[in-house]
Amino acid sequence: MDEHLSQLSFATGTALHVGGDLTHTATNEDDHATRNGTICMDGTGVQHFEVAGADLGLPIDDIANNFNWGAMVVGQSTQTTNVILQDVIDNGNRGPNDTPEVLYLSGFPQGDNGLSIRGGSVLNLNGLDAYVGTVNGWVHLNELFSPGQLRIPYDDGFIQLTVCPADLNDDGVIDLNDINIFSNGFLSSDPVADLNGDGLLDLDDIAFFISAFNAGCM
Structure with a gap:
């Protein structure tokens, strides 16, 4: 089931389980009090998740009233999910030149991590920025990727940069040019061919x- 929300409030420690897409049209952060709850994206196949926060960067002391969520859980231990971030709706926080909105997962005051990925599931950033509070402080997920990496392990799953991981020349088309880039990179030990981000070039990347x-x- 898809969820299209205009108003949402979490009591401390509560969770919302979503089996489809989650979008919302809210432009007033006071109508979206979600910093104390957990959003569980635990359907099957592909799910889309609308981001809505203003990009305040890091470090940051307090992100109250910025469409931030307390925590996100992607997938289940026995069920794989592919969650793709999107910024289809302008929730009033796009930047200059219509730069996209972002995702903040703040974690909780007791020190819980803001993001859990289970059962080999994938959080696909889809080119959008995401910031996560962890027990060791804030992390900008996009900066965890080394040059050429498209997917990296995270928790019990993966984070992926783009919805087209085989489009290695980023021209919007998957074709022989991408095959050549991968083949040449693999044979020359170029990190561009380390598609699963484990630091090795092996059959898993193929x-x-x-x-x-x-x-x-x-």
């Missing part, structure tokens, strides 16, 4: 590329 190429853009 399998990942073939799967991503066949899947196309999600």
Whole structure:
């Protein structure tokens, strides 16, 4: 089931389970008091999640009233989910030149991590910025990627930068040019071919590329 919300409030420690997409049209942060709750994206297949926060960067002491969530759980231990961030709706926080809104997952005062990924599930950033509070402080997820990396392990799953991981030249088309880039990178030990971000060039990267190429853009 998809959720399209205009107003939402979490009591401390509560959770909302969403089996489909989650979007909302709210432009007043006071109507979206979610910093004390957990959003569980635990459906099957692909789910979309609307981001709405203003990009305040890091470090940051207090992000109250910025459409931040307390925590997000992606997938279940026995069920894989692919959550794709999106900024389809302007919730009033886009920046100059219509730069996109972002996601803040603040964690909780007791020190819980703001993001959990379970069962090999994937959080796909889709080119959007995401900031997560952890027991060790704030983390800008996009900065965890080394040059050329498209997917990296995180928790019990993965974070992915783009919805088209096989589009290695970023031209919006998956074709022979991408095959050549991957093949040449693999043979020359170029990190561009380390698609699963484990620091190795091996059969896992070949399998990942073939799967991503066949899947196309999600």
